[in-house]
Structures are given as structure tokens and as C-alpha cells.
Amino acid sequence: MDRRTVLKGGAIVAGSVVGAALPVINPLGARAGRDYDTPKSKNVDRVVRTTCSPNCTGSCGQIAFVRDGKIVKIQQAADYPDTVYNPRGCMKGLSYANHIYGKDRILAPLIRTGERGSGEFREATWDEALDEMASRLRRIGEAWGWDSIHLFDQVPGSGYVQKGSNYRAGAALGMIHGTSFDFNGDLPMGMPITFGVQNAEHEAKDWANSRFLLLIGSNPVETRIPDIHFIFDAIEAGAKLVVVDPNYSPTATKADLWLPIRPGTDAALALAMANHILVADLADLDFMRRYSDAPLLVRMDTGKRLREADLVADGATDRFVAWDETTGTTVIVGTDKLGAPGGRAALEGRFTITLAGGSTVEATPGFALVRAELDSWTPERAAGICELSAEDIVKVARAYATTKPAAILMGGGSNHWYHGDLTGRALALLASLTGNVGRSGGGFSVYVGQYKVRVNTAPWYNIGEQAEIKAKIVPSVYFAHGRTETMHPEVPYPEHGWHGLVCSFANLFVQGMDLNHFHETLAKLDLIVVIDHQRTHTVEWADIVLPATTWYEKTDLTATPLHPYLQLQQAAIDPVGKSRSELSIWREVIRRIDPAIADAWFAMDEDDAIRAILDAGGGPGGPTEGITLEQLREGPVRLRVHDPDIAFWDQIENLTPFPPRSLPAPLEKTAAFIPTRRIEFYKEDDRFIELGEAVPTYKPPFDDTVHDPADWPLTLLSPHSKWRIHSSYANNPWLTEIHGERPTVQMHPDDAAARGIATDDTVEVFNTRGSLEAWAHVTPGSRRGAATLYEGWWPRQFRKGKGVNELTSSAINPIHEIHNLANMWAPSTGWKDCRVEVRKAGD
């Protein structure tokens, strides 16, 4: 239907007066009329099945409807063979075309002409931009070493091929790849500490099998939109829902009981629940004997575990010792298989053990040490710290322990703290004490962050005949804020410091923590290259900007922690503007630096890469066994995992020692986190003991030591918004039409009144690290003593300042530096560990 002038009829009415003038002055060029009771949808050229895979972790199948070479609609594919997963998707994915064709899309390479950060660029040809990038990278590489170039992207797990090309380029040239899972604070350090894994969770559909859901610091109504129905499915089947959140979050609205906890005290709640479970004799102690380090004896003199080598001269150091109450003797516990040691292993008591040399030592089961700590965490004590009622804590503890299966979902609200690891450990303890680990409908899961590598990426991430050459990795917090005294000595921190940054698909200069400090680092860099599809604030700071294709314009392979389907991203349209994929960009950059490397390692295209990945994981029992690229082109294919995919299922069912492998790391790397190869609640490393964290405990928020609560009375919470995925979608016109483009600081009416603040007032939020100005939103749903500013707004949307991360902390917990395994045991940052004050802003 052609587009006639809007008011042809208007012309008729006015015709006698203005005659032919109207069509000339009518600028609408507008929409034709019709009876829209049409029989059918308008035709399209084609539909393309692809996968929405931003940094939400959702990995939702989408269908792009293409007409005249343009995407005219994006809708959930809803084609998962396991139909409970349909439709999968949310309003952000559905409105993504607004970014593909939006005002902020970068259409051509840009080279900076003005000051850094001025946003002044000139358009360049690809040749020009690539030549410039290649020559400047080479200059840095030759002058300072290639390891002084930091590659940063968000987030590798969301696209194995394109994001993997960054790793591959790092491997090829010796550049350092950064991290995101730990940098983003999403790495739940309680997991590697307790279970020896990077993270492990139940696939989302297993929520529906639960009869009791404890959501702590987790707001899936806003942040797990595609999966939230599983919680409603569980409720409809009779499950109870308890939500622990300082604010009356949208998830709390659905809860049977909401516990408005004081921010940063979740561990105390968990410890008190564990206390009550033990006191009320509701614990599954056999589970603890069978799967955890509870029965393993700890020497009272050193605080280290008693090993076989302690008892006999030729004993092994990786075999441990328990006390069999039935025989009154020690029993050796190997690491080859789980199971309860001896007849009945002691969990309490002190035993005098004769060592190999003949001397004796006092030893006690690890669990006794855990219990000793728990005994001090009475519900009354926790109630005071958490500002909850002891009755509620007991009520929840009892319900959690007596309703099986019961699941714990821990969110960023609990994890994004300096001591988030302690919270994770305490919750893991709860799940283990009640025997919920490894059980369908149970478990302790953390879904924050797209970390999960479900396939064998080695042949793509790495180069070399045996894929043995890997990019060196340095946790990006050391890039942003420099090294710490306690940094693990094996971290390959560049000898000459950082000189270059290639940042792709990341709004690093807004979404990094402690921005004012971070920008000092950035100012010292010789080269900043940004590869992205939208003109984010980070782009404004680049020297060279390369326009990248969106996932509707390129091919990739993706998976998620939330469901075990492997999926393709398939190009639905030609690249918009002059944009190119990351792989093709690297291929061209490396060709300019060293054609031989390019020919050897960058001749592969996306399909080759996917085939290599599928093959590598395709052996018997491998995750991609029998899965072909052709199958994936048709739709999602379930990886070869147990159904339902449950964390530690194999350990609990088959007594396979912990940990399951965390791809892509070799098993021995993560197994080193838990030498007992059991669930570890007692940590014997020196630093744990020195810091008083050998057993799960509670410590007050770290930022209280930086910002005295007496002077900085408000805790600033910066949760994930449903309207954005971090800073993505902050500029989506459909979404901003709904909620506006004004960052709001939510405050309780009492806190607001004390400061003379009303809704829509402009307010300044500040601490010693920075200051911003936004708009107040006074709501009874906000907790007293907390201010909430959903993260991810763009600086241009604030009244003043760079955004919430001017205020956030980059403090690193030395516990996270005990081992060095990027994204797995590495410094996990604490966004919520942040105290501020709020006052009315001036004009």
C-alpha cells in the first residue's frame, strides 16, 4: 500500500481556498488509511531464528521478521523442545530493533579529532581505522610489551565465537585478556570456596519442582523475566515463596513472606537459620557426613586438616581423616569417592590423635568448628543485626528445613558485597544442612552474570596445534585500579603496566566501579579502541571507534546457565552501515600486524569456529556429543546434560568427588580450591584463618570502615533494573517512554522528610569517592537507611555526574586472591558495599 498524503481529504475541505497549495505545504508524507480488519499479517521476505544474548544471561531464542531487508519485528521463537521454556524473552529483546536502527547506532569507523572524552571524531574508512589501530597496537607492543594491552569485553559467555575472537587475538599477539564475571562482582566467591566450582546452578525449569523458594537478594521478577513463570508454576503447585530484600521489590510483592533485611547482613540471617535448624534438630547430618568436610578432622594446633601423611610416614597429603564413633578409631577418607566415612563419623567432640612421629595432637571434626560458630548466631542476635524479628527468622528456618525440596536463589543483592563470599558460604551451609544440594527442586543457585562456558572453547579461544597457546588473563579490576599488595603472585600483571585498551561491547567507562579513580587510569593509556554498535559514553573516550554488528547481523554460538540449550545467532540482515563483526575486525587488524599469524589463525570463519567447538566437546559424554551445526541452524539443541540440569547432581547421585568441571578451566585448577574434594565449610588456608573466616561467619559491610555510618547514614543500593541490562537498553525509546529518562533515587518517606526531599526533587548523592545529581523518588517500598539507584543509566541521563559508579567501591577482598584463576577464584567486586549521603541539589 503506497503512502499518500495524510489529509488528502483535508485538501478537499480546504481546497476551495488553498487549491493546490496544500500538498506542497503538507510535510507529513504520512500514513495511508485502510480498514485494519485485514485478513492476514503483512508479508515478509523471510524469518530468521536467532538468539538474543545480551549480558542478562537469558539466551532467549528470537525470530527476526525481515521485510525489504530490514527487521520489522522481533518476537520470541518459543520453539524449545522442552515446551516449558516457551516463550522465553522479555520486552528488551522484543524492542532490540530500536537499537539496530536507532539514533545511537554507530555506522562508520571514527577517529578522534578532539580531546579525549570530547566526543569529537571524524569518520574514517575501514582501511584508515584498521591501519591506525594496527600500527598503534604494534607501537605499544614493541615499546612496552604486548601484555601491556588489555582486552575487555562483556561478556564472553554470551557469544563464544565473536567474543572468543578477543581471546584468540590475545593468544595470537600476547595481549592480556581481562575478565568480566569477577570484575562485575557476579562471581559468587562462596561457590569456589565451598564447592570448588566457578558457579553451578539448577536450570530454571527446576524452580517449578521446588516446594519452598527462598529468594535472597534476588529479584527475578525484574531480572529473570523469561524464567519467572517457573516460580509461579511452583506456587500454583503449592510452593511457598519467601523473599529477603531490603526493599519491597517487585519480587517481594509476590512473596508469602517478605523479610525487609538491613542491607549487607544476609549472612547473619543465614547463620541464624542454620542455628535454629541445628537447635531444633532439623538438620540432615548424614548428608553432611556423606558429601561435606563435616567429619574431617582439623588439628587444633595448626588449624589445618589432619591428613593421612600426619598419621603414617608414607601417607598421602590428599587423604584426610575422620573419627569413627562406632569403632573409636580414625578412618582415612580418600578423595576418589564421596560417602560417609566409617560406620558413623563423629561430627562433634575432640579426639586425641597419635601422629606418625608418635606425638599426639588434639583434633576435632570440621563440623564442630562450624557448629561452634553457629552456636553464637542465635535468631535473637541475628534479628538485631538484620533488623528483623527473631520469630520470622525461626519461622523461615523451620519452613525451609521441613519443606522438601527447598531451593535457595541468591541474587546480586546478596553477592555484590565485599563479604558476599561469606553470605554465599552461609547459604551453601543451609542448603547442605537440609540435604537440598544436588536435588531437583532444591539447591543453592546464583544466576547473576553470564559466565557459563558450556562447550569446549579451547580450539577457538586458543591457538597452536594442540590449542595450547592461550591468552594470558588478568582480572580487570587490576587493570582498572592497579595491583594490590595481596595480589596473587601468579597473576600475569604486565611488567610495564597498562598502555592500551581494546574494549568491545562494554560500557566500561560508565559501568566500572569507583569511576573517578578509574578515569585516572584511563587517562594514562596511550590507546583506547572501542568496538561497539552504539555510541555509549565509553565510545566518547575512544581514540578509535570501530562499528560492530549486532547479533542480528552476525553468526555466533551461545548458551546460558539458565537453560541447557545450545543456540546459534544467525544473521537476519546485512550489517547496518559499515559495521563488521569482531572476528572480521580482528582478522583485519592482525593481518596488518603479522600476515602470517592472520593466515594461520584467523582464516577460519564463524562456521569453522562453531564446528571446531562442537567437535572438541563432541566426544563420548562430551557436552556437544552428536550436535551438529546443521541441527543448530534449525533451532535450539539441548546439550548432553542430565535432565533436569541440576548442580552437583552427579556428586550426590554417583558420589563423584567435588567439584564438577568448570569449563574452560581444567578440573585440577578448580579442584585445588577444595583439597578434600568435598563440600568445604572449613577452610584451612592461612588467609582464611588469619582473617577469621575459616568457617562461615558474618562480617559487617566493608565500606563501613571507609564511610563511618554515623556520617554516611545511607547504604546506596544499585540493583539491576528490569528496563535495562546494565547500561544496555537505557536509550531504548519504547522502554524510556514507559519509565522516563530520569535516574531516580528511591528513598523511604522518613529519610526523605528528614532531608526535606520530595518526589521529583533534584538530589545530590555523594560520598568521598564522587557525587551525582538525579531525581528523588520517595516510596514506602524503600527501606529506611537505604537509597536505591538502579544502575545502568547513561551519564547524559543524569543531571550531573558520571553515574552511580562514581560512588561504588573497588575494594578487593584478599580472600579472593588466595588462588589465581580468572573468573573462578578472583577478586569479585562489591557494588552494594557503598555508603552515601543524599541532599537536595542546588540549581
Place this chain on the structure above:
Amino acid sequence: MADGINPIDALPPASRAYGEIGPHSDRPRWGMVVDEERCIGCWSCAVICKSENDIPLGNWWNRILTDGEALDTPAEQNGALEMHWLPLACQHCENAPCVKVCPVGATYHRDDGIVMMDTDRCIGCRYCMIACPYGVRVFNWGAAELPVPFDHGMVDARPVGTVEKCTMCVHRLADSQVPSCVWSCPAEARIFGDLNDPESRPNRLIRDREGYALLEDLGTKPNVHYLPPRRKAQL
């Protein structure tokens, strides 16, 4: 209309099966049930509606009201906080005030109960917008502002100067596919079906879950029904 292929026909078989309306009576009266317990206020239904129907910026056929103080903000009553969401689009009333008042019959009932708009006949008097007690009709005030530089969606754009609203995606019903909002609701809060069939899912839910219609006392007899939020359980 350009050549090409019907987008429903082009769907992967599994997708198409997902969207099938399913069994219904010979003379269906299409209706919908919206579960307030399941609604999470994500606006996916509203966004896909914009996308599907090429609705310009500033206009929404479908929106999610917050039963609270402000958008996504609870209200405090007797010391207790409460918040629910109420998705709202055309209720497709059997006794539709808009149909009554339209001076030119541009808004009318189809045999299947859907209240339709003929934007080729509409004179743009906006009386129907006055008459609608649900406030679900919108007007094309000026040239369409779109977030992308072309017309999107699966239906033609409507002319400036006319009123438009939810059509229950009649263009999809023609291919036995549920409306797009039903398809896209991630919380599965929208259930579509034949209200003339006493055993249809919507009818069963209305019976089992004390379904109600909005502004029932006005006698508009909507074909859209709501399931109230559940009572909270005791631990």
C-alpha cells in the same frame, strides 16, 4: 503489498505450534484472561503490541497499570505494603460504549465479538475515546514518530487523524495464532480462547479463580477477564 511470504507460514514448525489457538467452538467469541498473580509488570505484551502493530511513539494500545502509588511503586495501607499490576488494553466489550457512540459506525463488532476499528471510515471525532471507560483508545495526532526509520510490524499503519486500539491481533487470528501479547507474555499471564466454549481454558480459569471483569458494574460486558491476585499463604 510486497511479494513475500506470510510471516505465520514462515515460522519454524515448533514456533507455529506454540502459537496455535487450539480447539474452539464453531462460532467462537474470542476472549482473554489476564492473571494478576502472574503479571510482573514487564510490559513485554505492551512492547510486542507496539512492534506488531506499528504503533508510533507516544501511543500505546496496551499498557500495564501499577496498582500502587506510582509506576512500579507500592502503596502503603495500614502499615502493609502492596502492589499489583493490571495490564490494560481494549476490553472488547459486548456492550461497547465506543460502538454505540461512533457517529459513522467506524468502530463495530465482528461476529467473533472483537471490537474493530475501520480507520478508513473514522472521521476522527474522538467520541469513542470519550465514551471508553477504560481509556484504551488512542488517536493519531500527527505524523508518526517511530524509533526506526521505517514502518515496522505486521499490519499497515493507520492514517493520521483517526482513532485506533487493540484489535486482538485479528490478522493473526486469521491464521489460528494467538494475539501477539499472549504469545509474548513471559510470565504466561495471558490466556486466550473461546468464551463461547464453556470448557475453554479462559472459562475454566474464570470459574476456578473467581475471575472478574474490569468496571463490571458499568455493564460493558468485556471479553477480557482478570484473575485476582492470590491470598498469601502462611508459613
Place this chain on the structure above:
Amino acid sequence: MSAGAVPASATTPSRGRISRGLVLWVLCLGAVIATGLAAWIYQLSHGLIVTGLRNTVMWGQYILFFMFFVGLSAGGLIVASAGRLFGVRIFKPIARLAVLEATVAIILAATFVLPDLGRPDRVLNILLHANFTSPMVWDISIVFVYMALSAIYVWLYTRADLARAGSPLAFGTKDTEASRARDERLKSRLAWVALPSAILLHSITAWIFGLQISRGFWYSAIMAPMFISSALVSGLALVILLALVLRHFGRVTFRDELVAFLGGMLGVFVAVEAFFVFSEILTASYPGAPTEADPIHRLLTGPYAPLFWFEAVVGLLIPFGILAVRHFRTNVRWVATASVIAVVGIFVHRLNLILNGLSYVPIGMPPGVSIGAPQGAVPSFAEVYWYVPTIVEWLVVIGILGIGALIFTIAVLVLPLQEPEDH
């Protein structure tokens, strides 16, 4: 100017009496009309986006003036036909003026609808596809019936004089005793149609609003009586004012007693109007049911309180006070003052009707209704919308008022408005 001898010019058409002031006046009107037309063309080419109207308040200035002028017109004809029906001869000197005023007002009322339409090019659809359940169709019908009746009335009143003066507007009829008698007969018979038409016109216009259960403020049986009473107030007040103006220009003559009589009548109408307003407010607010009471609270103490209390005090109380007192009623200036503020009061009453009826969207939960245009940094939704007419709307409205003034001016010039004293 005092009543007394009738100037000969007043009973005859006034061709040839074109003063410089008149030329200037007509030129001014021409400019106003041209500007209004240009504004409308601008609106046509851009759409109603150039108005202050949106999905939230979808009717505004144009509909406000439509109903205001419907009111003015009904008032005029009621004066004329009531005078005839009930034999109130005292109206006679201004009867022609009244029917002329009614005619012009109803033409204007109908005209005001046109720019309100999104698709004026399709206005004929109302004939082609009329939907008779729509009060708007009833209203358009009655508007045209009423317009025709008014025009016929004007002609019947002036025909004999026109014929006598040889005007082509007499359409070839002669001024004879028989024809005059026939005029009188027709006028009398027509009155039996005209008065009910006038009442119906106003009732139906009221029902456009009053039948809408969607709008708590409007949904009331008193709407039609109140529209009639407010029409009587504004219509009569305008007739008084026009009569005084035209007497000033020597186009009509009447005695001051007539002004006092009309003033007294106006006082009664004002009292009736006030009674209806009070009754409505009491009925709506007494039960305290939100749909009805909320709009009343907004009126009494809320955002519309200034307008409402202006209407109540300045528009009703003060005119009644003036007109109830014989001393003031017999003073032309006081009656004129009361008339002016009564007209303004009715205008404000109707303004309140529109604003209070529409500003608060139905199902008032956040974020409300999509406004109809993107709003920049703030959401495109509103629960409450403060409608302010744009310059385009003002220019269009003023242009249409200009058309009315022009028609009236021409009519005053070409029609014999002065009824000869009883023969």
C-alpha cells in the same frame, strides 16, 4: 440612546450606509478569518498534534466553543419563540435580533466542530454511514434542523420588510397584508416546532456528555436541564448585550423597560442554573462514591476550585444579586454588566465541564494513559493532563468567531432588524 422615535433606517435594509469604521471592522474580520483559516490549514497539514489536545484530554477548545455556541443559540430562539408562543409581546422589538443571533450562533457552533475532526475530509461519512445510536448523530441532526428553523425564522421575521424594500432576499415575495398574515401564521406554527427543537438541541448536546458512563462528572440526568438553563442564561444575556450594542448603533430601538424585563428574566434563569448546579453537586458528593465525588472535590477544593468558584460567585451569585434588586435591574448599565459576567460564567462552567470531565484519565492508576506523543525525558503517560490550548487553536477559534461577527455584521447591514411597533 433612549428609546423613542424609530429611525427610518432601522426598519429597512441599510445598503449604502458604509462608514469608514465599518470598512475597517470588516477588514479586521477578514484578517482574523484569513489567519484562522491559515491556522486550520496548518493544523490540517500537521494533524491535531498542533493542538494542546492529546489522548488524555481529547476534546478541548473547539468542543468547548461548540457547546458554548449551541447554548447561545438555543437561548436566542427560546426568547424569540417563547415570546410568540406565550404571547409575551414585550420581546417583539428584539425578536428579530434574537433569531438572527440564534442563527449565527448555531452556524458557528456547527463550524466549531469541523476543526475538531481529525478527518474533516470524511465529514460526509456522517450522512453516508450515520450510526443512529450515537448522540453525536442526533446532535448533528438537531443542529441542522435548528439551523434551518432559525434561518427560516429570520426570513419570516424580515421577509415583508425585505420585500417592501425590494431586496432579492425576499425571493420575489411581496409585502401584502395576506403575506404578512401568512408570515404570522407560519411563525406561530413554527414556534411549536422551534421551541421543542431548541430544548432538544440543548438536551441532545448535553446527552453527548451526560450519557457517558465513562465520565463520572458527566453521567447525570441533570445534564440536559442544566444545559437548557445555562443556554437560557448565556443566550438571553447575549441577546441583551447585542440589543444594547445595536441600539447604540441605531439598528434597533426599544425601551429601557424591556431591558429591565429581560434582566429580571435573566435573573430567574441564573437562579435556576444555580439551583441545578447546587443540586448536581449535592447529589454527586453526598454518597461519597469516588467516581462521582472525586470530580466534585476537584471542583470545590481541588485544582478547578478557582474556576468553579469564579463560576459560582461571579457567574451566578453576583448576576443574581444584581438582577434581583429592582434598583439595579432597571439600570441598563447594571443589566449589561450582569449579562457580561453571566455569559463569562457560563463559559467558565463549560470550561470546567470539559476540563474536569477529561483531565483525570479513566482507571486512574499509574502511569495512566499514553499521551499520544513522546514527551522527551519523562514518560509518555499521564494520569492527569493539564490541557492548554495552543496558539493554533486560538487562531482557529478567533477566526471562526470572526466569521460569526462578519455574518452578523452583514446581516445587520442587509436585514431590517427593527420590528415595527405594533400596527
